Amino acid sequence: MNIKYKIFKHARILGIATLMLTGQSCSDLLDEKVISGIGNDYINTPKGFEDAVNAAYSTLRYYYGTQQGLTMTEYGTDIYATGADGGYKGFHFYDTQLNPTVDYLANTWDELYRGVNTCNAIIGRAPAATVTDAIKKVRVAEAKFLRGHYYFILFQQWGGVDLRLTETLSPTKVTKRATEAEMYNAIIKDLTEAIADLPNSSTQYGRATKPAAEMALAKVYLAKAYSSQKAADDFSKAATLCTSVVNNYGFKLLDDFASVFDENNQKNSEIVFAVQYTSDLLTNLTNNTGSVNGGNNLHLFYGMQYDVQAGMQRDIVNGRPFKRLRPTTYCTDVVFGERVNDSRYKKTFKDTWYSNKPGTYNTAFDDSKTSVTFASGDTAIFIPGYEMSKADRAKKKYQVLVPSKYSEALFPTLRKFFDTKRPDMTYESGSRDYFVFRLADTYLMLAEAQLGAGNKQAATDAINMVRRRAAWPGKQSAMEVTSNDMTFDLVVEERARELVGEQTRWLDLKRWGNLVERVQKYNPQAAANVKASNLVRPIPQTQIDRSEGGNAGFSQNPGY
Numbered sequence: 173m174n175i176k177y178k179i180f181k182h183a184r185i186l187g188i189a190t191l192m193l194t195g196q197s198c199s200d201l202l203d204e205k206v207i208s209g210i211g212n213d214y215i216n217t218p219k220g221f222e223d224a225v226n227a228a229y230s231t232l233r234y235y236y237g238t239q240q241g242l243t244m245t246e247y248g249t250d251i252y253a254t255g256a257d258g259g260y261k262g263f264h265f266y267d268t269q270l271n272p273t274v275d276y277l278a279n280t281w282d283e284l285y286r287g288v289n290t291c292n293a294i295i296g297r298a299p300a301a302t303v304t305d306a307i308k309k310v311r312v313a314e315a316k317f318l319r320g321h322y323y324f325i326l327f328q329q330w331g332g333v334d335l336r337l338t339e340t341l342s343p344t345k346v347t348k349r350a351t352e353a354e355m356y357n358a359i360i361k362d363l364t365e366a367i368a369d370l371p372n373s374s375t376q377y378g379r380a381t382k383p384a385a386e387m388a389l390a391k392v393y394l395a396k397a398y399s400s401q402k403a404a405d406d407f408s409k410a411a412t413l414c415t416s417v418v419n420n421y422g423f424k425l426l427d428d429f430a431s432v433f434d435e436n437n438q439k440n441s442e443i444v445f446a447v448q449y450t451s452d453l454l455t456n457l458t459n460n461t462g463s464v465n466g467g468n469n470l471h472l473f474y475g476m477q478y479d480v481q482a483g484m485q486r487d488i489v490n491g492r493p494f495k496r497l498r499p500t501t502y503c504t505d506v507v508f509g510e511r512v513n514d515s516r517y518k519k520t521f522k523d524t525w526y527s528n529k530p531g532t533y534n535t536a537f538d539d540s541k542t543s544v545t546f547a548s549g550d551t552a553i554f555i556p557g558y559e560m561s562k563a564d565r566a567k568k569k570y571q572v573l574v575p576s577k578y579s580e581a582l583f584p585t586l587r588k589f590f591d592t593k594r595p596d597m598t599y600e601s602g603s604r605d606y607f608v609f610r611l612a613d614t615y616l617m618l619a620e621a622q623l624g625a626g627n628k629q630a631a632t633d634a635i636n637m638v639r640r641r642a643a644w645p646g647k648q649s650a651m652e653v654t655s656n657d658m659t660f661d662l663v664v665e666e667r668a669r670e671l672v673g674e675q676t677r678w679l680d681l682k683r684w685g686n687l688v689e690r691v692q693k694y695n696p697q698a699a700a701n702v703k704a705s706n707l708v709r710p711i712p713q714t715q716i717d718r719s720e721g722g723n724a725g726f727s728q729n730p731g732y
Contacts, residue, residue: 215293221301224294225311228318229378231287232447235325236675237468237606239496240276244329244709245675250690251503251668252677253697255495256477256580266691266701271710272732278712281330284322291319292339313369317380320362321388327355328395328679331708331729345720349727352401356392363389372421377439377448383421384445386413387609390617395683397624407624414618414634417444423611425641430519432612433588435604444609451593451603467601471594473497474586474673478525482533482544482571483552486597490525491590498583499672502694504557504575507668513647514639516669517557521584527552537577540565555584586673612638612670620663632658638670664690682707705731 214220235241246252247263254264260276262269294315298308319337326333335350335358350358366385374381390413397406417423424441426432432442439446449468475493479486486492499521508517527546534543540562546552551570558575565572573582591602615637622631632655643651653662667680681687691702710732719726 215297216300216302218301218303221294221298221303221308221311224290224297225314228287228290228294228315229447231283231290231318231322232608233449234283235280236447236608237449237470237602237604239469239473240280241675242470242473242496243276244280245678246497246673247678248691248695248698248702248706249677249681249687250694251500251507251672252497253500253695254580255498255583257494258473258496264697266698266703266706270706270732272713272716272728274710274712277709278714281326281712281715284326285336287322288319288326288336289340291315291322292337295319296339309369310371313366313385314380316362317366317370317385317388320359320366320392323355323362324359324388324392324395327359328682329709330711334726345718345725347715347719347726352399356396356399356401359392360389363392378446380445381421383417383423384609386417387444387614387617390414390417390614390621394617394621394624397621398683398685407621411618411621411625411627411630414614414621417614418611418618423614425611425615425637427641428519429516429642432607432610435591435593438605442611443607444611444614445607447606447608449603449605451601468589468591468604468606469600469602470589470606470673471591471602471604472600474589476583476585477581478553478585481525481537481553482535483527483529483531483546483550484525485529487528488594488597489590489592490528492598492600493585495581497586497673498578498580499586500695501575503668503672504584507665507672508557511557513644513650514642514669515644516642520586520588520672521555521557522587522590523555523557523584524551525553526550535571537573537582538565538571540568540572544570546570557584588673607674612641613676616663616667616670619658619666623658623660623663628655628658631655635662635666638666642670703731705729 215224243260243263247254247260248266254261260269260274262271262274295312298312301308303311323333323335332350332352332355334347335354337358363385366380367382367389370380370382370385372382390410393406393410393413396402397410422441423444426440426442431437432440447468451467471491472494473496475491475495476498477493477495478484478490479493484490504517508514508520511517527548527550530546530548530550532543532545535541544552551568553571553573554568555573560572560574565574578584589602589604591604593603594601615634619631619635619638622628622634632653635658636652639651639653640648664680664684664686668677671677678687681690685707687707688702688704692699695702708729711726711728716723716726716728
């Protein structure tokens with residue numbers, strides 16, 4: 173069974189508009205209807221309490237699998253640079269375009285607080301809810317998991333924020349920024365309490381569970397271990413939590429890396445926690461801020477401009493290419509440089525396009541020939557991933573795109589999020605679930621935590637689980653590393669290889685404190701502008717303006 177969501181037009185019980193979601197079904201579709209006239213005590217009824225808890229999950233769909241979430245987690249890193257099209261390039265360049273008035277910052281801030289306040293209402297009103305104690309206990313634990321997760325996103329993106337742990341019932345301008353210690357204490361408390369009361373699994377796919385909360389808390393301890401609040405046992409606590417996720421719940425790495433992202437295999441043994449999406453038009457038109465959401469639309473942003481090349485036109489299978497992000501040279505040549513034993517370059521990037529527009533055409537990017545002729549289904553474009561000689565390219569009946577011809581429009585295309593179930597080739601909304609936590613990430617976190625705790629062999633064992641799975645058949649032993657190879661740099665690159673494009677990289681670099689160093693070294697677009705102040709985002713100007721005393725009452729982050 174899955175959580176189904178129905179949006180309710182609620183009577184602003186939370187001080188800022190809260191959209192209530194409800195219902196359960198065995199399908200993976202979100203069934204929405206607008207209902208007005210709900211009383212303030214509706215949340216105390218059995219159905220109202222369930223509606224409120226389901227509503228708390230909706231904020232996940234604003235941040236995960238969307239352009240705004242992607243912009244704040246993958247732009248401007250060591251492995252991704254800007255493509256030819258799109259806005260919000262200040263997140264890539266770290267220039268004056270990244271400023272407090274950017275709407276993605278304000279909308280994300282508001283949506284995360286909307287989620288927080290929904291959780292506050294659930295936790296605060298639970299004693300009066302007319303549901304069984306057993307149900308109440310689990311639903312409050314879900315709310316604490318979500319509140320802790322939302323505050324961790326806010327904290328990682330902006331630093332200390334206004335830490336509100338009780339329901340806001342009416343508008344207020346009284347705000348203050350919490351300290352790092354206060355933020356960590358509140359987040360750790362929420363997630364620890366959630367772990368204690370959440371079930372090991374749920375019959376309703378998409379609900380928070382004990383392993384999901386353990387993985388969330390492990391991420392918090394890893395971040396804390398590099399921070400000013402670090403404690404001697406942060407790494408060991410993270411390792412213990414990751415070990416529990418690995419050993420206690422039946423999760424299993426799939427045998428084939430590519431199968432993890434098979435759109436027909438979304439509920440697989442590797443998924444610890446996923447955000448559900450839908451093909452329902454109403455759901456995909458708007459989110460809780462009233463702006464365009466587009467479902468899980470990550471399929472749009474990593475695509476190269478294949479659709480104007482010889483022998484090609486846009487179709488559903490190859491996707492609608494928005495050209496927002498392209499891999500850096502470091503990403504393609506170093507992170508994915510080893511391809512004899514490691515299958516992940518081939519299985520991560522699309523390298524072949526087949527003609528869907530037969531005919532004879534002049535060539536564009538391949539100077540080894542002047543024209544090409546295609547029948548339907550012939551190879552039209554091939555990206556070998558290395559600098560194939562002109563003589564060898566001339567032997568091919570198709571255009572070959574070599575690294576020296578990569579551009580902001582033509583580049584290896586990430587294939588993890590392709591969505592071929594869209595109704596037509598222009599349709600932007602995607603219906604694939606978004607994987608927030610998966611087991612390979614758990615193993616990589618475990619390796620990082622064990623290394624930080626000084627347990628190199630345990631770290632090696634953990635990282636080898638991921639590396640063996642990534643091997644071509646018969647190459648598993650060649651993919652294994654020894655404890656002598658187990659370094660922090662290996663963790664940094666292994667996370668890039670395994671998790672590229674999955675809304676983790678900016679947060680990883682921020683956690684490690686090496687964002688500036690690595691962007692300057694590997695991302696020429698951003699090298700001149702990136703600085704230490706970019707480890708947090710500018711506080712939205714709207715938040716400062718609506719705070720008592722303005723900037724004096726709620727200070728802007730330095731450098732903005």
